Amino acid sequence: MKAHNVLTLLLLCPVLLACQSNASVALDSTAYVKTLAETGSSLHVLQLTDIHWNYTTDLPTQTAYLTSVKNEALALSGGQLDFIMITGDSFLDANKEIANDLYDLIDSWGIPYGVTFGNHDRQGDWSPEWMSQRVASGKNSLYTEVDDNVTGRSNYVINVTKGGKVAWQIYALDSNSYDPGVLTYDYDYIHDDQVAWYEAQAEAAKTNNGGTYVPSVAFYHIPVKDVFAAGEENGVLSDRYELGGEIHEKAPYFYSSSHASTLLDSAISHDMKGMFWGHDHSNDVVYDYKNMIMGYGVKSGTELYYAKANAGYDMTGGALYTLYDNGSFDLEHFFLQTSDPSAFHSWEAKNL
Amino acid sequence: MSKKSLLKYEETLLFLFASVAFFYGWYILASDFQDFSHLDKITPSILAFWLPTYVLVVVHLILHPLSFEKLRQTYKINGIALGLIGAGGSLWVAILVLINVYHGLFQGFITPLFPFDILLIYLAVFFLGAYLAHHGYKIKKTPDLIFAKAEPRWAKKIIRSLVRPLYLFLALYNFGAFLAGFGFANYGSPTFGYTIPFYLLMFLEGGLFLLDELVIRSSGYAILKKKTKKIIAWSAFGFISVLVLLSFLFFLIEPDYLIENAIAYYPLDFMGGYNLAPFITVVPPLLASGAYVLSFSARGKRNQ
Numbered sequence: 001m002k003a004h005n006v007l008t009l010l011l012l013c014p015v016l017l018a019c020q021s022n023a024s025v026a027l028d029s030t031a032y033v034k035t036l037a038e039t040g041s042s043l044h045v046l047q048l049t050d051i052h053w054n055y056t057t058d059l060p061t062q063t064a065y066l067t068s069v070k071n072e073a074l075a076l077s078g079g080q081l082d083f084i085m086i087t088g089d090s091f092l093d094a095n096k097e098i099a100n101d102l103y104d105l106i107d108s109w110g111i112p113y114g115v116t117f118g119n120h121d122r123q124g125d126w127s128p129e130w131m132s133q134r135v136a137s138g139k140n141s142l143y144t145e146v147d148d149n150v151t152g153r154s155n156y157v158i159n160v161t162k163g164g165k166v167a168w169q170i171y172a173l174d175s176n177s178y179d180p181g182v183l184t185y186d187y188d189y190i191h192d193d194q195v196a197w198y199e200a201q202a203e204a205a206k207t208n209n210g211g212t213y214v215p216s217v218a219f220y221h222i223p224v225k226d227v228f229a230a231g232e233e234n235g236v237l238s239d240r241y242e243l244g245g246e247i248h249e250k251a252p253y254f255y256s257s258s259h260a261s262t263l264l265d266s267a268i269s270h271d272m273k274g275m276f277w278g279h280d281h282s283n284d285v286v287y288d289y290k291n292m293i294m295g296y297g298v299k300s301g302t303e304l305y306y307a308k309a310n311a312g313y314d315m316t317g318g319a320l321y322t323l324y325d326n327g328s329f330d331l332e333h334f335f336l337q338t339s340d341p342s343a344f345h346s347w348e349a350k351n352l
Numbered sequence: 353m354s355k356k357s358l359l360k361y362e363e364t365l366l367f368l369f370a371s372v373a374f375f376y377g378w379y380i381l382a383s384d385f386q387d388f389s390h391l392d393k394i395t396p397s398i399l400a401f402w403l404p405t406y407v408l409v410v411v412h413l414i415l416h417p418l419s420f421e422k423l424r425q426t427y428k429i430n431g432i433a434l435g436l437i438g439a440g441g442s443l444w445v446a447i448l449v450l451i452n453v454y455h456g457l458f459q460g461f462i463t464p465l466f467p468f469d470i471l472l473i474y475l476a477v478f479f480l481g482a483y484l485a486h487h488g489y490k491i492k493k494t495p496d497l498i499f500a501k502a503e504p505r506w507a508k509k510i511i512r513s514l515v516r517p518l519y520l521f522l523a524l525y526n527f528g529a530f531l532a533g534f535g536f537a538n539y540g541s542p543t544f545g546y547t548i549p550f551y552l553l554m555f556l557e558g559g560l561f562l563l564d565e566l567v568i569r570s571s572g573y574a575i576l577k578k579k580t581k582k583i584i585a586w587s588a589f590g591f592i593s594v595l596v597l598l599s600f601l602f603f604l605i606e607p608d609y610l611i612e613n614a615i616a617y618y619p620l621d622f623m624g625g626y627n628l629a630p631f632i633t634v635v636p637p638l639l640a641s642g643a644y645v646l647s648f649s650a651r652g653k654r655n656q
Contacts, residue, residue: 054383056390093383122615
């Protein structure tokens with residue numbers, strides 16, 4: 001073979017490797033769906049977010065802290081905590097041992113859980129595939145990843161069933177990581193094909209529900225640009241919080257992508273009840289926009305950075321959602337202090 | 353095998369080890385980059401991970417001394433410095449274990465043997481330093497010592513003394529990331545193929561340093577024909593240029609390929625939101641190989 005042919009072949013290798021395509025999966029496929037049976041009169045969901053275990057983490061302290069958050073949620077839900085949703089940034093510059101420690105801990109609680117990835121979850125000495133498989137392999141994990149053409153990895157839905165009927169849908173959406181520029185990176189967002197996937201799933205559930213949308217909530221990591229605009233429109237940034245919470249991030253307050261996403265409009269038109277995210281550790285504001293409740297969870301633990309509330313306590317803990325069969329829900333943000341586990345603070349909003 | 357050849361093999365092995373350690377040193381630092389509030393706890397690890405780089409520099413100075421007196425100074429000064437760092441580091445780790453900042457000598461976490469392994473590094477560096485310092489006082493001038501030519505022009509000397517260490521640090525980081533990356537590369541990604549030229553550039557950045565250190569500075573290279581040297585220089589420059597062009601081309605086709613496949617390699621980029629990785633990976637090998645080619649052109653013109 002002539003030298004230039006060999007060179008051409010070598011140069012083509014990366015392109016050929018890059019041309020491998022993922023399997024085509026129908027957007028409304030049940031491959032994306034996991035089921036969770038509701039056993040009581042309501043379903044209690046704990047949102048943990050931005051745990052951020054890393055090389056500097058004092059593992060015994062943070063293990064005890066997360067366990068106390070879970071125990072508090074268990075107590076607040078009358079001993080029936082049904083599901084835990086972890087909304088990204090569980091790590092930051094860590095290794096597989098640290099990742100295994102965290103997921104082993106969460107698995108040891110014996111409560112079903114889901115994970116949606118944040119922008120920092122790839123910053124570790126693991127591949128995204130390893131992380132996905134690690135999360136999926138947990139014995140209580142409901143994490144699902146379909147080999148598809150939809151942007152992101154953690155796009156899946158959990159159908160909460162009661163009496164053979166889907167009572168609620170819990171959506172996990174991957175807000176991805178970064179959007180490249182020339183010299184800087186912007187945060188990424190939920191892309192149009194992901195919104196199309198969500199719509200297909202919501203429509204499929206509607207069809208199976210006699211033509212009525214199933215009540216749903218969505219969890220993801222990076223707030224999309226549109227929810228910030230909705231927050232501004234709603235007066236959230238001028239201290240007129242509709243439901244509760246505080247904003248301590250500096251301007252621009254919500255660190256979202258500069259790209260607009262169609263998610264918010266789509267969610268409203270598909271009768272979604274609420275969407276919750278993480279990402280900005282110092283915010284926990286929740287507000288109402290066109291009959292949709294949306295906002296931040298509560299940073300879980302002190303790793304990386306966290307804010308002090310106006311009342312002086314650490315804004316670290318968890319967010320608890322109680323989903324009722326009639327399609328309404330309650331939410332409670334509770335704050336536990338690493339330095340003083342007995343100190344408890346919270347605010348709540350009911351019948352949303 | 354001559355003592356110098358043995359040192360070169362040791363330097364190569366040390367380069368491989370130092371590069372991976374250097375990369376992980378930055379990785380640990382990145383985890384505290386937000387506010388540097390854990391430096392008391394992580395500094396011993398970072399220093400231990402960066403110490404092989406210091407030893408590598410010392411080995412280079414021993415391999416390429418400018419004079420006997422400078423060689424003796426290299427042994428003495430760096431030996432004492434390494435000894436002090438090794439002793440201080442060992443003590444620091446021991447104290448952190450005793451006051452329970454590290455939960456035991458085999459706490460694990462950063463590495464499976466942490467902090468025992470970094471204690472071993474400090475102890476090894478202490479003994480190495482003691483040996484070098486001792487050797488510095490005992491060494492005698494012998495005829496087999498070969499000294500490198502000092503750069504006579506001050507401007508060039510200053511530029512070299514700034515550019516070379518900077519290149520070394522970037523090359524160590526990328527080479528270490530490349531080696532460590534075998535454990536966490538995103539092999540299953542549909543865009544993995546696009547990343548291959550970028551990975552090769554990461555490798556070649558360190559590869560060029562080793563080429564210069566082990567081949568170009570060797571006596572065997574000095575006796576090569578000028579034409580052969582030119583072919584080596586142009587081949588390196590040409591190959592690197594093709595890789596750079598491919599990396600850029602693939603970026604135009606798939607702007608997300610580095611985000612998809614390289615986040616784990618460049619934690620500081622993604623902490624600060626700065627897109628530095630392409631520049632520190634593409635520019636140094638391109639400039640280094642370009643300078644190599646230019647050096648022949650300059651010599652050619654001077655000879656005319």
